[in-house]
Amino acid sequence: MTMHSKEEMNRRDAFITPDARKQQIEVHRTVGLYIIVWSTVESLLIGLLGHLLNTSKANTQIIYTGLRSVRQRRGTIEALIKHNMANDALRKRLLSALQAFKTSTALRNKLAHGQFGFNDQGFYVSVYYYDLEDAELDNATATSEPINQKWIDKIGDELRRLSFLEEEFGKITDAWLVRHPQKRQATRP
Numbered sequence: 001m002t003m004h005s006k007e008e009m010n011r012r013d014a015f016i017t018p019d020a021r022k023q024q025i026e027v028h029r030t031v032g033l034y035i036i037v038w039s040t041v042e043s044l045l046i047g048l049l050g051h052l053l054n055t056s057k058a059n060t061q062i063i064y065t066g067l068r069s070v071r072q073r074r075g076t077i078e079a080l081i082k083h084n085m086a087n088d089a090l091r092k093r094l095l096s097a098l099q100a101f102k103t104s105t106a107l108r109n110k111l112a113h114g115q116f117g118f119n120d121q122g123f124y125v126s127v128y129y130y131d132l133e134d135a136e137l138d139n140a141t142a143t144s145e146p147i148n149q150k151w152i153d154k155i156g157d158e159l160r161r162l163s164f165l166e167e168e169f170g171k172i173t174d175a176w177l178v179r180h181p182q183k184r185q186a187t188r189p
Contacts, residue, residue, distance in 0.1 A: 016122030052080040
């Protein structure tokens, strides 16, 4: 990677219009917040995995990282929920939240791994990505979406849904742990 001098970066930035700079900041903020909240939800899932396995944080981390894909991790957690949760209402709520997490993961992958293209004025105009969630790498197809205010608003709406999902995972896990206090003790290091 070539490091550019401050003067070179300033020359490049001089071609970016003020409106394009505002749009870039809005895209960066929206995408960044989405990825941060998604990571928080994933952390809640890691904690839930430890509770379901009744094991230490270190063991949970080893198991979680040993499962190479988010799909494998989600499938393992789903199987443990079905096996360990006797409360039908909690089990259904958690499985529903896990399904919503699958949807949020597909968007997170687009945002985190997409290639963002911009025009001569500096406006982001498209995001180009491979859908890797349900496809093998060799069979993945590339997709491009235009970046405009409608796209930014759509990501903002998905961010709100993801924030509710974060809250839901926390509530469900807490409700389950109240009924199984021995599980809370098991996740200490």
